[in-house]
Amino acid sequence: MACGGxxxxxxCLCILNLIYVLVSLLLIGVAAWGKWFGLVSSFSVMGAVIAVGLFLFIVAIIGLCGAVKHHQVLLFxxxxxxxxxxIVQFSVSCACLAINKEQQNLLLEIGWNKSESxxxxxxxxxxxxxxxxxxYSGSCEATCFKEKTCKPCSVIIQAYADDALQFVGGISLFFSFTEILGFWLAYRYRNQKDHRQNPGAFV
Known part of the structure; x- marks a missing residue:
């Protein structure tokens, strides 16, 4: 049978959604691992990663059930x-790739001031x-604080921010096109008939 039947x-739709399931479980696992080993103490950061993972998992399960059962409502x-x-992910990825240094500094400072943890x-x-x-009259978690040789965190963060934004933007852009692929596969599959059943049936 030709590919496209x-x-x-x-x-193809089942494989794509299985990949989404694996990615979602990876996100949840990494967030839980980071919290367990104390790498991330901020509950908001961990909660956001887990929420994204759960959302992706639910969407993938909907797509997988719709593909297996050829369920019109689930596929819709x-x-x-x-x-x-x-739309959201493509916009975010374009923003990450297009942001300049001044905007980076402003966003980093806003993010820094939001969470003490x-x-x-x-x-x-x-x-x-x-x-x-x-x-040095305040408090700090860094080991350099006792020796009074610390640098401001903005200097170090900004050194990584550009590369991180380019990486995140590129990965996000790549996954946004997989979503278009999933949309196209679901649309095509939703309007096809299973010729192994009654040719007049459209379930």
Whole structure:
């Protein structure tokens, strides 16, 4: 049977959603592992990663059930959700790739001021103190604080920010096109007939 028929579309859609399931479980596992070993103490960061993983898992299960059963309603909602996620993810990836240095600094400072637990994590892991200027009269989690040789965290973070944004933007852009692929496969599969059953049936 030529690829593009009912069986091929069903198989491709199932494989794509199994990949989504694996990626979602990986996200949840990495967040739980980071919390378990104390790499991330910020509950909001861990919760956000787990929420994204759970959302992707639910969408993948909907797509997988719709593909296996050739269920018209599930496939419709799967297509609708994928299209919305594509718009959001494509916009975010373009923003990550197009952001300039001044916008990076502003976003980093806003993110820094939002969570004290994240500040502690970064100070400990990057061995730096405060954001713009080190205040030795305060407190800091970094080992360099006792020796008074710390650099501001903004200097170190900004050195990695550009590469990180390019990486995140590229990965996000790649996955956004897999969502378009999933949308197209679901649309094609939804309008095909299973010729192994009654040719007049359209389940």
């Amino acid at each position: 009912f069986v091929c579309s069903k198989t 909602f799967y297509m609708f959700i994928l299209f919305l996620v594509f 994240m500040q502690s994590d970064l100070e400990r892991s990057l061995n730096c103190c405060d954001f713009l200027q080190v205040d």
